[in-house]
Amino acid sequence: MKITEIQKTIEDAEMIVIGIGAELRADKIIPYDSEEIKAYYEKLGMKQYQHVLEEAKDKEDFAYLRELYYAYYIQTQKISTIYDSLAKVLEGKNYFIITSNTDDLIYSSSLDAARIVAPCGTRRLFQCSKGCSKNLYPAKELILAKLEEFELTGDMSRIRCGKCKEELIFNIREKENPANYVEEGYLSQWGNYTKWLQGTLNKRFLALELGEGFEQPSLFHWPFERIVYFNQKAKLVRVHNKLSQIGEELKERATSVPISAIEFLG
Template sequence: MEEKYYEVLTKIQEADGIVIGASNGLSISEGIHIFADDSSFQENFGDFREKYGFRSIIQGCFYPFPSEEEKWAFFSRMYNYFLYKTEASPVMKNLYELVKDKNYFVVTSNIDNHFRQAGFPQERLFEIEGNCRNLQCMNGCHNQIYPGDEILSKMAKSQENGKVPLDLIPKCPECGGLMQVHIEVDRNFLKGESWQTSYQAYQDFTRKAHGKKLVLLELGVGARNQLIKAPFMRLTNIEEYATYITLNKGELYIPDEIAAKSIGINGDTAEVLQQLVQMK
C-alpha cells in the first residue's frame, strides 16, 4: 500500500496540472452524509423527519414544503449544519495542503461550500450543482446569484416550531417574487453568468493541459455520478500523459481502457489524504 501512496504522491508532485473531482464520498469522509438517515441527521433534522417523513438531507432538499416559512426553516438549518463550524475539516485542510502549490482546478457536485472554506479560490472551482450559501430568484427572472450567508444564518437562529418568521423570507430584488437556494433541486436552477464562468474556467483548464502531465484526482465519486466521472475517464483516455487517480471507500471503478494509466485506492479518504500529506 505504501508503494501505491508514493506513486500517487509522485504523480501529483510531477503534474503540470491537477483536476480534482469530488462528490458525496468526500463529504462522508468529513462526517457529513446527505443520503443517510444517521444519528447526525436525526439529531439535527429530527423534527423535520418526524413532521414530513423524509429520511435524509437530500430528501429534504427535494421535499415540497407546504409554506415558505417551512421551506426556509429547512434550507437555513441545512446551511447552518454544513457551515456552523467556521473552520475547515481536517480532510479539506489536508486536500488543500496536498495541492496548494500546484496548478489545479476543482469540479464538484457537493453543495456544502467546504472547498471555499478550506481556502480553494472561487476562480479555480466549478460547483456543478450550486452552493448552499447562495440564493437565486425562484422564477429565474434574471441571472444574478446572491450571497445568502447573512439571511440564512439569521433564519437558522430564528426558527420556531419548524418555521422562520415571515419578515425574514427573502424576496427577489428584481421581480419581488420568491427566492430559493442556488442548488440544483429543480428546473429553476440558474445556470447564469457565474455558473457559466466557472464552467468555462473548467473547460479552459483542461484545454490548456493538453499534451502535458495531467492528474485527474477523483475523490468519493460513485459510479453513477457521470457528471464528473465521464469527462475524467475521457480525458485520461485521450491525453497521452494523463493519470487517473481514484480514492473511494468500498467502490472503485476503473475501466480496462484506462487501467494502465490509473491508480485506485480503496480506503477511507480522510486517512489516505492524511497519509499523503505526512509523506509529502
C-alpha cells in the same frame, strides 16, 4: 492507500485536476449534530439548534431550518477538515477542482477558491423557486435574518423573493426540477475551468477522482477518462469505497483505490 502514497505521482504531474463527489459531502465530514456546531450557536446566543435537529427528523419546516443553520455555520467559519490535507498535498501545484457537491464546505478550507468550480450549485446564493427572474441573491445575511427571527419569535415562514414573494431556494440543480436551476452562478468559473483543461494537452497530467461513484458521471467521471485516454502522458487515480473500477483501456495508466475518499485523505 493514502494520498501521501501517491505523492510522487503528484509531484511529477505538471497539471492536476481533482473531481470531488458525494463521499466528501459536508454532512459526512461534519455531522449536523456535531458539538462544534452546537457550541457555535451557543456562543451566538442562539438556543434552538438542538431542538431543530430533533424535530427535523420528521417535520419539513424544521428540516428547512436545519439546512439554514448548517449552511450559515459553513459559510461563516474557516473549518479545518480533510480538505486541508488535500490543500497541503497540492501546495505549489497547478491544479483545478471540480465538485458535484453543493454544500460549500470546500470553500471553508485553505484550497484556492479561484481554482474550484461547483457546477451543481451553491448554498451561498439564493434564487427564486418559481424562476421569476435570473437574479441571484447572497444567502448569508438573509439566512442570519431568518434564524434570528425564528430564535426570537418562533416564526417558521420561508425566506421570500423580493420580486414575486414566492419562496427563495438555494441556487442548486435539483434532480426533480433541473430546468429551474439558474446557471449564471457558476458559468464564469466554468469558463475558467474549461480554459484550464485546454492547456493539459501533452502535459504530464493527473486526474484524481475522489468519492464520486456514479452520481454525476457526465460531470467528471467520463470526461476524466476521455482526457487520460487521449493524453498518453496522463494518469488517473480513482478513489471510491465501492465504485473505483477502471476500464481495461486505461489500466496501464490508472489506479483503482477501493476505499472511501475520507479515509484516503485522512
